[in-house]
Amino acid sequence: MSQAHEASLTEHGGHGDDHAHDHHPFHQHHFATMEQQFDASKIGMWLFLATEILLFGGLFVGFGIMQSKHSAAFIAGHHHLDWQMGALNTCFLLISSFTMVMAVWAASNNRNGNKQGILVTNLLLTLGFAGGFMVVKYFEYSHKIHDGLLPGKFFHYTGPDLVPNMFVFFSFYFMMTGLHGFHVLGGMGAITYLIIRSLKGDYTSDYFTPVDLIGLYWHLVDLIWIYLFPLLYLIS
Amino acid sequence: MADVIASPAVHTADHGHHADYLSDPEHKGIWSWMNTVDHKRLGVMYLWCVLAAFFVGGLFALLVRLELMHPGEDFMNAEQYNQAFTLHGAIMVFLFIIPSIPAALGNFILPLMLGAKDVAFPRLNLASFWVYVTGAIMAVTSIVVGGVDTGWTFYTPYSTSTGGAVTMMTMSVFVLGFSSIFTGINFVATVHKLRAPGMGWFQLPLFVWGIYATAIIQVLATPVLGITMVLLVMERAFNIGIFDAQIGGDPVLFQHFFWFYSHPAVYIMILPGMAIISEIIPTFSRRTIFGYRLIALSSVAIALIGFLVWGHHMFTSGESALAASIFSFLTFLVAIPSGIKVFNWIATMYKASISLDTPMLYATSFLLLFGIGGLTGIFLGALSVDIHLHDTYFVVAHFHYVMMGGTVIAFLGGLHYWWPKMFGRMYNESVGKIACGLVFIGFNMTFLTQFFMGSQGMPRRYYTYLDQFQPLHQFSTFGSWVLGAGLMIAAVNLMGALRGPKNAPANPWGGTTLEWQTQSPPITHNFVGQPSIEHNPYDYRNFKVPSDAV
Amino acid sequence: MNTWLRNLFLPNPASIKAEGVDDLFMFILWLNILFFLLIAGLVVLFCIQYKRKSATQKTAHIEHNTALELTWTILPLVLCLVVFFWGFNTYMQASVAPDGAMEIQVTAKKWIWSFGYPDGSVAIGKLWVPANKPVRLIMHSEDVLHAFYVPGFRIKQDVLPNRYTETWFHATEVGDYVIPCTEYCGKGHSEMKAVVKVVSQQDYEKFLEEGDPDEKGLPPEKLGASLYVNLGCSTCHSIDGSKGQGPSWKGIYAQQHKMIDGKSFEVDENYIRTSILQPQSMIVEGYQGIMPSYQGQIRERQLVALIAYIKSLK
Ligand code: HEA
Ligand code: HEA
Ligand code: CUA
Numbered sequence A: 001m002s003q004a005h006e007a008s009l010t011e012h013g014g015h016g017d018d019h020a021h022d023h024h025p026f027h028q029h030h031f032a033t034m035e036q037q038f039d040a041s042k043i044g045m046w047l048f049l050a051t052e053i054l055l056f057g058g059l060f061v062g063f064g065i066m067q068s069k070h071s072a073a074f075i076a077g078h079h080h081l082d083w084q085m086g087a088l089n090t091c092f093l094l095i096s097s098f099t100m101v102m103a104v105w106a107a108s109n110n111r112n113g114n115k116q117g118i119l120v121t122n123l124l125l126t127l128g129f130a131g132g133f134m135v136v137k138y139f140e141y142s143h144k145i146h147d148g149l150l151p152g153k154f155f156h157y158t159g160p161d162l163v164p165n166m167f168v169f170f171s172f173y174f175m176m177t178g179l180h181g182f183h184v185l186g187g188m189g190a191i192t193y194l195i196i197r198s199l200k201g202d203y204t205s206d207y208f209t210p211v212d213l214i215g216l217y218w219h220l221v222d223l224i225w226i227y228l229f230p231l232l233y234l235i236s
Numbered sequence B: 001m002a003d004v005i006a007s008p009a010v011h012t013a014d015h016g017h018h019a020d021y022l023s024d025p026e027h028k029g030i031w032s033w034m035n036t037v038d039h040k041r042l043g044v045m046y047l048w049c050v051l052a053a054f055f056v057g058g059l060f061a062l063l064v065r066l067e068l069m070h071p072g073e074d075f076m077n078a079e080q081y082n083q084a085f086t087l088h089g090a091i092m093v094f095l096f097i098i099p100s101i102p103a104a105l106g107n108f109i110l111p112l113m114l115g116a117k118d119v120a121f122p123r124l125n126l127a128s129f130w131v132y133v134t135g136a137i138m139a140v141t142s143i144v145v146g147g148v149d150t151g152w153t154f155y156t157p158y159s160t161s162t163g164g165a166v167t168m169m170t171m172s173v174f175v176l177g178f179s180s181i182f183t184g185i186n187f188v189a190t191v192h193k194l195r196a197p198g199m200g201w202f203q204l205p206l207f208v209w210g211i212y213a214t215a216i217i218q219v220l221a222t223p224v225l226g227i228t229m230v231l232l233v234m235e236r237a238f239n240i241g242i243f244d245a246q247i248g249g250d251p252v253l254f255q256h257f258f259w260f261y262s263h264p265a266v267y268i269m270i271l272p273g274m275a276i277i278s279e280i281i282p283t284f285s286r287r288t289i290f291g292y293r294l295i296a297l298s299s300v301a302i303a304l305i306g307f308l309v310w311g312h313h314m315f316t317s318g319e320s321a322l323a324a325s326i327f328s329f330l331t332f333l334v335a336i337p338s339g340i341k342v343f344n345w346i347a348t349m350y351k352a353s354i355s356l357d358t359p360m361l362y363a364t365s366f367l368l369l370f371g372i373g374g375l376t377g378i379f380l381g382a383l384s385v386d387i388h389l390h391d392t393y394f395v396v397a398h399f400h401y402v403m404m405g406g407t408v409i410a411f412l413g414g415l416h417y418w419w420p421k422m423f424g425r426m427y428n429e430s431v432g433k434i435a436c437g438l439v440f441i442g443f444n445m446t447f448l449t450q451f452f453m454g455s456q457g458m459p460r461r462y463y464t465y466l467d468q469f470q471p472l473h474q475f476s477t478f479g480s481w482v483l484g485a486g487l488m489i490a491a492v493n494l495m496g497a498l499r500g501p502k503n504a505p506a507n508p509w510g511g512t513t514l515e516w517q518t519q520s521p522p523i524t525h526n527f528v529g530q531p532s533i534e535h536n537p538y539d540y541r542n543f544k545v546p547s548d549a550v
Numbered sequence C: 001m002n003t004w005l006r007n008l009f010l011p012n013p014a015s016i017k018a019e020g021v022d023d024l025f026m027f028i029l030w031l032n033i034l035f036f037l038l039i040a041g042l043v044v045l046f047c048i049q050y051k052r053k054s055a056t057q058k059t060a061h062i063e064h065n066t067a068l069e070l071t072w073t074i075l076p077l078v079l080c081l082v083v084f085f086w087g088f089n090t091y092m093q094a095s096v097a098p099d100g101a102m103e104i105q106v107t108a109k110k111w112i113w114s115f116g117y118p119d120g121s122v123a124i125g126k127l128w129v130p131a132n133k134p135v136r137l138i139m140h141s142e143d144v145l146h147a148f149y150v151p152g153f154r155i156k157q158d159v160l161p162n163r164y165t166e167t168w169f170h171a172t173e174v175g176d177y178v179i180p181c182t183e184y185c186g187k188g189h190s191e192m193k194a195v196v197k198v199v200s201q202q203d204y205e206k207f208l209e210e211g212d213p214d215e216k217g218l219p220p221e222k223l224g225a226s227l228y229v230n231l232g233c234s235t236c237h238s239i240d241g242s243k244g245q246g247p248s249w250k251g252i253y254a255q256q257h258k259m260i261d262g263k264s265f266e267v268d269e270n271y272i273r274t275s276i277l278q279p280q281s282m283i284v285e286g287y288q289g290i291m292p293s294y295q296g297q298i299r300e301r302q303l304v305a306l307i308a309y310i311k312s313l314k
């Protein structure tokens, strides 16, 4: 983005020269103030989260309708999920949400680098718990794959409790947790980016928009899991 | 309303001429376009893309009409015909009409109208463009590698069982959806945060209100289309068992998902068209708009109620009588705000000073054609009548009147209105009017006939038909040629102007909104200094017509 | 004027539902015409009357007018409510078949309609019904969506693969009425047609006893020619040598045909017979096994007639 010739252009303007104050390095030229820039980003993020909710919303509605259609199959299917694993993952995500809050707090109070350590530590913790979540998912998935409890036409489970249309449950299980898993992975990428930039000292109380926004995103990922967990693991 | 104001178009004169965004020496060469974050350049690039899509979609339409000259097989067999109308519909909807006004004209004009330097997220805007291009390439690939014959509605279980490149096409729709979402997010944030100092919500030009309401629908409805397309692809690829009746799924569920997006999408199509009309009419009437607040709020009302009526596409699908009744009832409610707008526009022309330049000619055509299109929606909303009319040419005629006669006519009006601003050149006014006339006549020849055929029982998506319909079909085909000729002339006129000198004044029509306060074409940063908001838009009491206005 | 418009837009009403629908249709049509004339009239009038006289002409500054705005909010609202209730009423009255209606099972598959009668007989492509009796149709599809539409009766209902849907009618006039399929179903969609044959009660009873009177007394070849259309063979098979969904019938008799499994057969009476009754057992090279089986839906006499017809196509 070309902030360079910005100054020269505003010179021409007779009025409205509110660019007189000095430029923060991350200030984009089309915003009048840092505050305006922050608010705009925040609105953008909330809108993005709304689209995420609707995206998952479609799957939730589909799940609800299929469940009422094949309720026996869904109940039989959910017995193959390990609720303890699910609960463990719920804990991981809840704690990681907390560490994320801490990170945002640290960033927003980071004056002259006094909260730098807290910021980085909490981001690392968040990343760690997210990683833990993925490890647990890995064990759950490999167990299902081993049993042939797979979506759609790949379903080849033959155990005694086989119920017609059980594959539909696993179609939804894999689509929903899979989509959620991708979001966790995406979040891990984003948090890694935050860690790198925090280490460079980019985030201070004057500018911590990315930490704030990715924090919001991370809470949403957490929240979706809070709905997925009872829906998939605890139906009855 | 606060005291009105206009201190128009004088600023530019004070400051002499600056290099404009097209010829800015700091941004030269192809690469500077490919990775530009300037909303004006992105708007222009979008414009070329949607016009190309319109052209390709139009060619398919002409082929469809040609095949329908006679009953029986003329030059396409059933399979080719099915692909032709599917591609016509899909290209027109997903590649042309949805991005057309918001992404092309909206991108260019909206920040100018707000007195902003750019949209809130310029890089997201760039991403939106390239995502669109990716989606378009995927759509073209799917045509090349096998074609698609599902209809633009992709109804299951046909779409899960037919061959061809359906998977590629649905993925392309998925990708295009993201582009639309990005645009929507950008505009909402821009309108909230980047208004010039002093510009309150009720000082926004109505174009901005319309695009804002559209953006809300884009953000809230498109993700559902996205997940629907994913489920469809999954069903095709892995038989997940949600839509396919053979394995326990529910094909009608797909229709609910699809229309939950696609009905709001028809308002994504029309609201920007209405937004343009709300600009053109006051400018060429030189009169303040009648009922500003009602027009502004009715856009939002349409956007919100529009989410609740999707079931009116499914009256014959086997949905329950209760559901059908509720959907029918709500359908009538959405008609009211549209009516308010139509009458407010007409009232704006009362005691005005009307000049029928090309954009205004399109705006008046819009009033008549959208009127017919909207009013015929009333037939379709009425339960027992829709049972008879559903999936006949009556529906085809209805939606062409609103989409082609409404949105596309408004889009053409907008192009002629802002062309001088965008490119700094005036087109030939007489040729513009002739083209508009031909489009109007050709359009009515093509589609008025289809109302009669439809209610007489001519089903849609038929490549052959009973002999009794031949005269009307033939007449309709002739009409499509007149229409095509009119559009061609308009295109040659506009494109031809680009080769001439930059002769457009800053404010050729005497408009009061902010985009007319900067030079034509605008400089890279839009305004020299911060434009002043001393008046509500459309206030002509103290307006001084610039001496070089046409 | 009203009758003229009615005939311009609507086919002859031939069922008791049609009247109610048509009255509402005409009401909305007049409403449309009225509002269109109002809009067009005002636009044209204003364009003429308030044409710009000079570049600096001043205009009235009218920001709004509450009374007017209320008028054009409330008036359309009231009219819309009228249309809604009227449409709702005619729809509800027509939604449930009266008790004692005669029941017919309708099966749709790509791209033929077949009708199962209470006595167990099945007719393809022709729905024989008595006039002035309510008839209830219970419908399902064997593959994709189709829709059962009779423009003359103003009824339409989608036919679904996973469940039964129903509609009913009460025909008032003897005659033939087309049934076009109106839910897009692929290649043969435009040609997926059947006919409702509304006949008098005597003729209907005669049909039940003796079968289709249209078929009686025709020499086999002629009958075959009409079955070619009525049974839907023409959707897939041409008789002029051009390739369709299935092979053309032109000159196939006594030819050698290769199947996709490499075997080869001579096209004789037996081969044709098996092709019609068990099409999946032998699939001709270069085609897919999409032909539906006609087992149990076609009478011996019809089979013979078809064979004779195919033989006659040189
Ligand atoms: C730009 C797109 C657009 C717009 C704006 C509309 C607007 C409306 N549409 Fe349309 N519609 C489509 C695009 C659009 N539609 C498409 C694409 C399809 C078919 C898709 C497919 O199947 O492929 C369709 C199909 C469709 C159906 C389903 C038909 C069927 O398949 O059986 C219905 C049914 O209710 C319907 C109704 C309406 C109504 C009531 C409005 C209203 O919003 C109109 C409101 C406007 C007015 C009413 C005119 C102005 C008002 C006045 C002048 C005041 C006076 C009015 C009264 C007294 C009533 N439309
Ligand atoms: C935006 C939406 C849009 C637009 C504009 C059009 C435009 C046209 N449509 Fe479209 N149509 C649809 C959307 C649209 N259609 C949809 C969604 C369907 C349903 C598909 C389905 O059933 O699945 C459909 C179906 C449909 C059918 C029914 C097919 C069937 O059911 O069997 C027919 C038949 O007549 C038809 C005809 C036409 C014609 C003649 C035009 C003409 O107006 C086209 C005129 C355009 C041109 C001739 C191109 C010329 C362009 C240029 C020269 C460039 C211009 C550049 C500048 C002015 C700068 N369309
Ligand atoms: Cu069967 Cu269309």
Ligand SMILES: [Cu+2]
Residues within 6 Å of the ligand: B262, B263, B266, B309, B310, B312, B313
């Ligand atoms: Cu709709």
